[in-house]
Amino acid sequence: MSLERTILNGYESSYYTDSANSKAEYPALQGEEVADVCVIGAGYTGLSAALHLAEKGYSVALLESEKVGWGASGRNGGQVAPGHNMSHQDLIGKVGRQAADSLWNMSLESVDLVKELITRHQIQCDLKQGILHVAAKPGHVAEMRETVAYKQDVLGYDKIEFVPDAEVQAMLGTERYFGGEYWKEGAHLHPLNYVLGLAEAAVKAGVRIFENSRVTEYSTGKNAQVQTAAGIVKAKFILLACNGYLGKLEPRVAGKIMPINNFILATEPLPEELCRRINRDDVAVADSKFVINYFKLSGDNRLLWGGGENYSSKFPADIGSFxxxxxxxxxxxxxxxxxxxxxxxxxxxxxxxxxxxxxxDDNLFVAQGYSGHGVALATLGGKLMAEAISGTAEKFDTFAKVPTPTFPGGTLLRYPGLVAGMLYYSIRDRLS
Incomplete structure (x- = not known):
């Protein structure tokens, strides 16, 4: 096993690729295809959209520049959490109480949707229950207690509880974490096996998947078409599901997102006693740092730990040590x-x-920028795009009403600004 970056069957090596259930391969696009909908990107968003559209009777062609789940969908921490990064109170200020309530309810729906798809399509992806969000500093505990109380008392949500310092430390075997909030209905899974299972379900429903088919350009309007180096798809609708890999494909939305890199290690398999000592209840954990740490146990008792970010086109030479x-x-x-x-x-x-x-455009949809909540919200995002195309756009439009500022300077200057901001927060993380 190597910690160097290597390519295996089209994927960069990781614990996930070595433990993948499926070795399915899909052809590259050659020549002309005709479909009701062309989806660009075979991650959670694109596959969920394709699957739900096919189940509604639409013909779907899905184009992926690399392999199914090659991007963040096949590399992430696997946490399936309710809620949003913006508080319900702040959302009320942005979109009003009714829309804020709808957004909260859709976050719950997103978790249920992931579980329902796994059950219905019998996807083997090490699904486990429970997410624990913990305070990395004593000063963060009071806010966690308040947010739990708000969800219970204002939102009427009883599947979350506040966990005091002593219990958190008993659950995680360390005194370096403090109080926390326990999401009883949160879940965690093997993300690559989940996305591969979605692809298999989509193909069974009639979706045509084309790998190694990078989109070079497209046009919308009455005669919409999507171009690759070796083929073309003519479609009535186009869905952009590229997320952090959008690049310069669609300048009108590229400045709304910032691609950043996050990193994970996997240890050797741990003895059962050590697993129970550092993660007594086999939950997924995320802490309250701005650049968060998150960890869980794999299906074969490895510790998977995510930590650290960078904002360039290069990864660290030795990610494990990083x-x-x-x-x-x-x-x-x-x-x-x-x-x-x-x-x-x-x-x-x-x-x-x-x-x-x-x-x-009238026939061009995009869902992106999940900011760390992608397993659940991207799965939901695909479903909502499918609903919008089929004429039920209320939920999609509710998300679309949330103002999404463009990064200052657009794609040209967003990196310097972000690096400066992240430096500030990383320094704040280190202060007690």
Missing amino acids: VRKYMLDFYPELKDLRLDYGWGGTLAITLNRMPHFDRV
């Missing part, structure tokens, strides 16, 4: 564990950390 220091900040006793894998991926964030949904 992430290891974040793990040891909280579990120094794990210093002798062997690291079997280290990998990274690119996700897209927005300035307000809310997803960006938009109808760019």
Whole structure:
């Protein structure tokens, strides 16, 4: 097993690719295809949209520049969490109480949707229950207690509870974390096996998937078409589901998102006693740092730890060592564990950390910028685009009403501004 970046069957090496259930391959686009809808991007958004459209009777061609799940959908921490990065109170100020309530309810729907798809399509992806959001500093505990009370008392949500310091420390075997909020209905999974399962379900429903088919350009309007190096798709609708890999394909929405890189390591399999000591209840954990740490146990008892970011086109030379220091900040006793894998991926964030949904032209839709909530919200985003195309756009439009600021300077100057901002927050993370 190597910690160097290598390519295996079209995927960058990771624990996920080595434990993938499916080795399915799909052809590259050659010549002309005709479809009701052309979806660009075979991650959670694109596959969910394609699957739901096919189930509604639409013909769908899905184009992927690399492999199914090659991007963030096949590389992330696998947490399936309710809620949004923007508080319900702040959303009320942006869109009003009715829309804020709808957005909250749709976050719950997104988690239920992931579970329903896994059950209905019998996707084997190590699905487990429970997410624990913990305070990395004592000063963060009071706010967590307040947010739990707000969800219980104002939103009437009883599937979350506040966990005091002592219980968090008993659950996680460390005194370096403090109080937290426990999402009982939250879940975690093997993200690549989930996305591969969605692809299999989509194909069974009639979707035509084309891998290694990078889109070079497209046109909308009455005679919409999507062009690759070797083929063309003529369609009535186009869905952009590229997220952090959008690049310059659609300048009108590119400035709404910022691609950033996040990194994960996987240790050797751990003995059961150690698993129970550092994660007694086998939950997924995320902390309250701005550049968060998150971790969970894999199906074969490896510790998967995510930590650290960068904002360039390059990954660290040794990703395992890069992430290891974040793990040891909280579990120094794990210093002798062997690291079997280290990998990274690119996700897209927005300035307000809310997803960006938009109808760019009459027949061009986009959903992107999930800002760390992609497993659940991207799955829902695909479903909502399918509903909008089929004539039920209310939920899609509710997301679209949330203002999504363009990064200052657009795509040209967004990186310097983001790096300066992230430096400020990283310094604040280190202060007690």
